[in-house]
Amino acid sequence: MAATKSERLVNLVICLLASRTFVPKERLRRVLEPYRNCPTDEAFERMFERDKEELRELGVPLEVGTTDAYFDDEVGYRIAPGEYALPELALATDEAQALGAAVRFWQQATLAQAASSALLKLKAAGVEVGPVSPVGIEPRVRAEAPAFEPLLEAVYERQVVRFSYRRGDGEVRSREVEPWTIDSWRGRWYLAGYDLGRSDERIFRLDRIAGPVLLTGRAPSHPLPDQVDVRSRVAAFALRPEADLGTATLRVRSGTCFPLRRAASAIEPDGEGWDVLVLTYRDGFEGYVAEFGADVVVLDPPRLRDAVIRNLRALAGRGAVPGQRLGEAGGADGVDGVDEVDLRAEWETAS
Amino acid sequence: MSTAVEQVERLLNLVPYLRSHPGVTVAEVADEFGVSQRQIAKDLNVLWFCGTPGGFADDLMEPHVGEGGAIHLDNAAEQITRPLRLSTREAVALLVALRAMAQVPGLADRDSLERVLAKLEAAVGQSAADTAERLSVAFEARDVVLEAATRAQTSGRALRLGYYVPSRDEVTERTVDPIRISMLSGRAYLDAWCRGSRDRRMFRLDRVVGIEVLEEPAAVPEHVKNAPEVEHSALRVDAQDPLIELELAPGARWVPEYYPCESVSELPGGGLRVALRAPDQDRIRRLVLRLGESARVLGPGEFAAAVRDTASAALAGYGSQAG
Known part of the structure; x- marks a missing residue:
């Protein structure tokens, strides 16, 4: 029965914590009634092995050592009280409130659950965590990519993972990676690690991992680099600015195209109801401009103008115009990213 | 984790909890531990058989439940009066x-x-x-806007906002009463009562182009203040909205990563066929314009016509070269 087993495990914990020295297995069998009642040695061994496993699963720091300084063949067990117990933690009221807010931070199931079980331990230790103040900023984080959960597990368990990854250009390939860090930038998750197939560091977007992430059970064999360095490379990758392609001149209708106006270095009136803007543009700008429909006309450069016309013609159903597309680039694999025009740039490029 | 192991985890926490909260009731403990009161009663029954080994009755713990369900734990095993350290x-x-x-x-x-x-x-x-150290979350928000919004919210004052609405391509001026500021998926939002539209709105702080903390106090209507948190409007999709179907070239494969799609299927050659809904079709029309020749509208017909019309009108600006 569950109750009997729980009782046995709790008593085992108390017994091992109570002893300063390693307790020999035989003594445990004599002291704890359920072990004493085992009909055979095998039955006891099985039960005891299982119990040890389960306590370790709970995070109980069970130590194994020899019980006798002269004969190292007798094995015993103990739990060091200093290793077992949560250290004293005295929190001021504002600190306890901050902690309460941290518990509400995660919207991802595993982390949310871990945070609330941590909170319960702190409360059991007598830390009073007051209600979260209703005012103030409330940051919340989700991790919706299905890859998040197994990757987090791989980081905890220090295991090599295998998954198939779709690059920005559509290429899908199987990767074997030693995970280093999982970071969220601008609401998107990235994995940095050592790619065993490419024998080099790689950064992956979690939302581009296709299919399941498999934990291989193998431990990483390459050294874990300094996290600060890794993090700064992930940040550079996640926040990399697209290169300026040059200066563009646009004709825009008065009172429209607000973000373009904000980005302009010069604005001149140009006849009734129109202005001319000058701004620097980046890859993907032809798409961005097209969003403003008939309120904008690209005057210069011709490359940009042609790209806009080609897109509009396609959408207007007038067929394609031959020629190279603007910003068309091959499948560069630098840090795994031929990248799309970031929609977030919708505002940021313009401000 | 097996039921027994879960119970052990709870018991190792329950003993210190009962010690630090003498007289706490069964109902309160059940609530705190997220289990039923019946389960707590069962847990307490197990404790009667736990204690320092020795086999004597007075070595065992005595959890008494008194009037109103108040629990008093006597003779607690001193070895486990501190909770287990954090995993x-x-x-x-x-x-x-x-x-x-x-x-x-x-x-x-x-x-x-x-x-x-x-x-x-x-x-x-x-x-x-x-x-x-191996897991991190970075937020990004414009300092000035966030700082002003926070100041207004904590001091209970109204805000004057210049807010850009991309679907209408205009900056709107409005007075709002802040309710809370939340950060979600890396973005900061201001949840506020918008006086002009007499409705609760979620403002993306990165679209705020002007912000001013007003002298006058915020006046969030009572019924709004006590209402549950609203869903972020950007993420709210109604099943009533028409379903728009698009065919995407390989270069536009990023679309489902940003727009919640109801269905995504692969096309030969690396493209995708997607179906999506949005409260305002304008948002998707802008998306299609952005995609240009990388997208084709499959339906519905009115939406395809709207895209064609916008593109033709824009093309007219380029004169004969484009015709």
Whole structure:
């Protein structure tokens, strides 16, 4: 029965914590009634092995050592009280409130659950965590990519993972990676690690991992680099600015195209109801401009103008115009990213 | 975890909890531990058989339940009167959250976050603190806007906002009463009562182009103040909205990563066929214009016509070259 087993495990914990020295297995069998009642040695061994496993699963720091300084063949067990117990933690009221807010931070199931079980331990230790103040900023984080959960597990368990990854250009390939860090930038998750197939560091977007992430059970064999360095490379990758392609001149209708106006270095009136803007543009700008429909006309450069016309013609159903597309680039694999025009740039490029 | 192991985990927590909360009721404990009152009663029954080994009755714990369900734990085994230390996972969840929150610009109580972070790091040990280094969340928000919004919200004052609405391509001026500021998926939002539209709205702070904290106090209507948190409007999709179907070239494969699609299927040659809904079709029309020749509208017919018309009108601006 569950109750009997729980009782046995709790008593085992108390017994091992109570002893300063390693307790020999035989003594445990004599002291704890359920072990004493085992009909055979095998039955006891099985039960005891299982119990040890389960306590370790709970995070109980069970130590194994020899019980006798002269004969190292007798094995015993103990739990060091200093290793077992949560250290004293005295929190001021504002600190306890901050902690309460941290518990509400995660919207991802595993982390949310871990945070609330941590909170319960702190409360059991007598830390009073007051209600979260209703005012103030409330940051919340989700991790919706299905890859998040197994990757987090791989980081905890220090295991090599295998998954198939779709690059920005559509290429899908199987990767074997030693995970280093999982970071969220601008609401998107990235994995940095050592790619065993490419024998080099790689950064992956979690939302581009296709299919399941498999934990291989193998431990990483390459050294874990300094996290600060890794993090700064992930940040550079996640926040990399697209290169300026040059200066563009646009004709825009008065009172429209607000973000373009904000980005302009010069604005001149140009006849009734129109202005001319000058701004620097980046890859993907032809798409961005097209969003403003008939309120904008690209005057210069011709490359940009042609790209806009080609897109509009396609959408207007007038067929394609031959020629190279603007910003068309091959499948560069630098840090795994031929990248799309970031929609977030919708505002940021313009401000 | 097996039921027994879960119960052991709870019991190792329950003993210190009952010691630090003498007289707490069965109902309160059940609520705190997230289990039924019946389960707590069962847990207490197990404790009657636990204690320092020796086999004598007075070595065992005595959890008495008195009037009104108040629990008093006598003879608690002193070895387990402190809870088990935080597991790596528990420590990581708290440390990463605290570190991320401490970086949020404009956060009023950063100082308390940093103090609790330092105490917690010391309490969880090196190995857990190291693992927590491997997970991080960075927020990004414009300092000035977030700072002003926070100031208005904490001091209970109204705000004047210049807010850009991309679907209408205009900056709207409005007076709002802040309710809360939330950060979701890396973005900051202001949840506020909009006086002009007499409705609760979610404003993306990165679209705020002008902000001013007013002298007058915020006046959030009572019924709104007590209403549950609203869903972020950007993420709210109604099944009533028409379903728009698009065919995407390989270069536009990123679309489903940003727009919640109801269905996505692969096309030969690396393209995708997607179906999506949005409260305002205008948002999707703008998306299609952006995609240009990388997208083709499959339906519905009116939407395809709207896209064609916009593109033709825009093309007219390019004169004969484009015709």
